[in-house]
Amino acid sequence: MADTLTPERRSANMAKIRAKHTKPEMLVRRMVHGMGFRYRLHRKDLPGKPDLVFGPRRKVIFVHGCFWHLHKCRDGRIPASRRDYWEPKLLRNTQRDAQQQAALQAAGWQVLILWECETKDQDALQNRLRDFLQNEK
Template sequence: MASVRQRDTGPEMRLRKAMHRLGLRYRLHDRKLPGSPDLVFPRFNAVVFVHGCFWHVHGCKYSTAPTTRKEFWAEKFSANRARDERNVNLLLADGWRVLTVWECALKGKLRRKRWPKRWRNSHPGVALDC
């Protein structure tokens, strides 16, 4: 698992390009914040996590469970979900708006008008998925 990328993944890069095209400026992977969010918008007091459907067990067609070492993967996925929930709760407690974008939501064509509307209408702890 050492070869699994944590930063600059394909879905993250697609979202970053879309946000930049819309004129939104952000910071990357602020280690001072819980969970080191993928995108940080200090001006809006908002953070974005881009989650892979497999690693964070989204439940869509892209999050199939491995058939080998089932106990190991169950523990791994459970720990990932617990960590994600803990980080979101810490950020919300500190007054941050948290947006979780799932990998499957970034598949296909990104529509320019869709993202800003969802961003403005989002509430703390909202998630964009497929």
């Protein structure tokens, strides 16, 4: 089992994972900025501290990692090892996401969830961003 990591190495790998300024988020930010839209980052006064906030438009974007938020793609599955640890942790993330999205919508915000795997097709991503940001509803 050459690909099995020691607990210390696994801990070091996990410690490097960031909540903000991830590669998918940075890609979305550069793309949105290049399209001429301006935004604020991680507003603490909004539920979930959305990754991008378009205040006058009342729109927010979250860029979710497929693993951490249990997307339906192949990367969004609960690990087989230590399932008793991972399952409640990841399910709490999805429950929190749903609550935050509902709170934002109740406050009059439109929410777009982008998944890490969706950032690979940049043409489709740009179209989706443009549709969300330019349309009133």
